[in-house]
Amino acid sequence: MIPRHLILGVTVLLAITLGMSLYVWQMRGRVDGSDLSAANSQPVAPPVSGATEQVTLYVAYDDTGVLRPKPVRIPLPAGRQERAAEMLRALLNLYLDKFSPHPLGAGSEVRDVYMVDPGLAVIDLNAAFADNHRSGILVEELTVVSLIHTLSANIPGITRAKILVDGKERDTLAGHADLSNFYDVPAVNQVAAQLQNTQ
């Protein structure tokens, strides 16, 4: 005959197991119910502290193949590098928007911008930026010129620019725009002026 205290012990253990199972099942249902869409998989930038300032972003428009200035007010930190990175992140937010005039692939991000004296800006993009970028001379050129011209128009003294992907040099952005060399910023500014003409 099974002792009474053993029966009670097993019954209590079964009750606890059942209760725990119900609790875990309920928790799992809550996690599944929460919407983790692709849009939310983008990294969340830390909040920027600093006064809101007006900057001019040079935004690419695929429909007409042009670059247009767009004044925006964004919070900018004090440091030169951090300001540069924030400007480009503001530009990318436009490109990642649902109604983007120049869509970039999901997960595209500016990892960092390094300002190296004298006059060099190094823009470090993440792999998703380049890997998911559409291929074509104009579409890649619009991206490159938009990034570089936005920096040079808002931060004086930049004479050269280099674009890295995941901290490394890459031959092209998506098969066309050359990333292996340093960009001559005055020449890029001329291209930007050319791209602002619709003719």
Added chain:
Amino acid sequence: MPLSSLGTLLPRILGGPITFNQNSRRLLIGNVAVHFTAQVSKTAPPKLVINFTAPVNPMIATEPGKLRMVFTHEAVVAPGSQVLTFDSKIIPSASFQENNGAAELVVAASVPVIASFSHDGRSITIEPPPQPATPAQPPPTTAGPTAAGPTPASPPLVTTAPAAIRRYFAVVDPSHGGDERGASLTGQLAEKDINLAFAHRLRQELETRGLSTLLLRDGDSSLSLDQRASLTNSAHPAIYICVHAASQGTGVRVYTALVPAGIENRGPFLTWDAAQTASQVLSRSAGALLVTELQNKQIPARSLIAPLRPLNNITTPALALEVAPPSDDATQLNSPAYQQLIAGAIAAGLADLRDQLEAGR
């Protein structure tokens, strides 16, 4: 420490095999040697096919009766014998030597020969050039295909006899190729295929106007950007045109080079990444004229500057064309009539520029 002791000392320090040739100043660390085999085919005319175990990109120079390939970046090593002899009167022998850190392969030939790359740079074929095409009388009609002359199966460089050198007016480069598909224009349509089809039409239109044209790739082969530039610079054409296609926008965009920063040409020596600098003015005026020609044919066209290799590595006037569809439908890029319309306009513009471009050589 005597230099001759490196051969015994380095393997112990590095823990791996080395090959050290003191006389030629070549030190190969590890199993990096690139071997090759050479064979002359019995075809008429004969072809010397050299197969390498890794891709190569030699500097190629010519002199009467010889084609010289210098391997400065590849660890090409000698075959069994320094001198290779072949059972051919046209290409009787080749000799291998190492000197000043580089390997050199000299092919002797009794007639002018050309070299071409294939298999992603793993094979070099040396053969007499095809007979020049007889240019047709200037422009009859642009509609429908016209008879084009024989075309080399792959990119010719230069001939070995100056009297027989064929001077190409234009080098047309269908971009991408092989594993490199370029842009996906539609689900099925790859940029590399449209580029090739359009390049064929452009060559046809140019040759119809008496402008000899070399296609850098005539099939689905891949060439590196450096190879494309080397082949073009060796051919010394009056103009280089690389062909791209895109699904964005409409019409044709004509690009000239954006030369990178901080690179200068000093004296007679050209820096590889700024080789285009001296020809930039002529390239831009040629680009502007082509845009006008296209617009006259009611084709939307724009002239732009782009950071696009190998434009900046080309020593002669150089343009890139990005052909976009006539409307939102990218499948129209595949339309023969549309390709013919654009090719005809470009060829007409280049024919107008002929004297100006020839003068710039």
